[in-house]
Amino acid sequence: MVKNKYAFFRGEIRPIEEAKVSIMTSALHYGTGVFEGIRAFWNKEEEELFVFRMREHYLRLLRSARILLIDIPYSADELCHITLELLRREGFREDVYIRPIAFKSSEEIGVRLHNLESELAIFAVPFKLLPS
Numbered sequence: 001m002v003k004n005k006y007a008f009f010r011g012e013i014r015p016i017e018e019a020k021v022s023i024m025t026s027a028l029h030y031g032t033g034v035f036e037g038i039r040a041f042w043n044k045e046e047e048e049l050f051v052f053r054m055r056e057h058y059l060r061l062l063r064s065a066r067i068l069l070i071d072i073p074y075s076a077d078e079l080c081h082i083t084l085e086l087l088r089r090e091g092f093r094e095d096v097y098i099r100p101i102a103f104k105s106s107e108e109i110g111v112r113l114h115n116l117e118s119e120l121a122i123f124a125v126p127f128k129l130l131p132s
Contacts, residue, residue, distance in 0.1 A: 006089050007123040008082050013089060019121055024107040026116055033103030034064035039127065040087065040096045049087055049096065054080050058100070065102045071118040072102050083122055090124060097127040 009019035027033040036058070040051040058076040065072050074082065083098060090096075105119035 004090055004123055004125050006086055007121055008086055009121045010119065013082075013086055016123065019123065021105065021119075022107050024109070025103070026106045026108060026110075027103035029109065030104070030111060032068050032070070032113065032116075033101055034061060034068060034070065035099060035101040036061045038083075038098035038100070040092075040098060040124070042092065042094050042096075047093075049092060051083070051087075051098070054083060054098075061100055061102065065118075068104070069113040069116075070102045070104060072120050074120070079122075083124075086122060087124060092124065092126065095127045096124045098122065098124045 004016055006013050007016045007019035008014075021028070038051060038054055038057045040049045042049050055076050058079040061079070062072055062076060072079075079100065083100070087096070087098075100120065100122040102118065102120045104113070104116045106116040108116075
């Protein structure tokens with residue numbers, strides 16, 4: 001069982017169980033979403049979580065979102081700030097995987113990119129390397 005408690009969803013950090021989408025969400029039917037996978041590493045000596053190239057990941061997410069006309073109303077720096085606040089609230093003391101995802105969130109059927117709502121979600125989970 002994943003032990004994260006929070007997600008950034010619909011413009012705020014909220015309990016993870018409130019971060020839900022409908023089966024009618026456009027992105028589910030047409031693949032109109034983009035994501036990044038960001039790693040953060042826990043340093044025991046410094047008792048700090050270090051996020052790897054977070055700004056670069058968010059710049060890439062913003063570029064990818066523009067291609068699909070997904071409106072993300074935040075800059076890369078704002079996304080970094082949101083992510084750091086989410087990680088602080090989670091209180092992880094281990095390596096984590098951060099998943100930002102942006103998608104067309106309108107609940108309707110129809111193949112198009114224009115005139116659809118967009119959504120952004122960010123959550124993080126503990127990351128364990130798989131045994132070899």
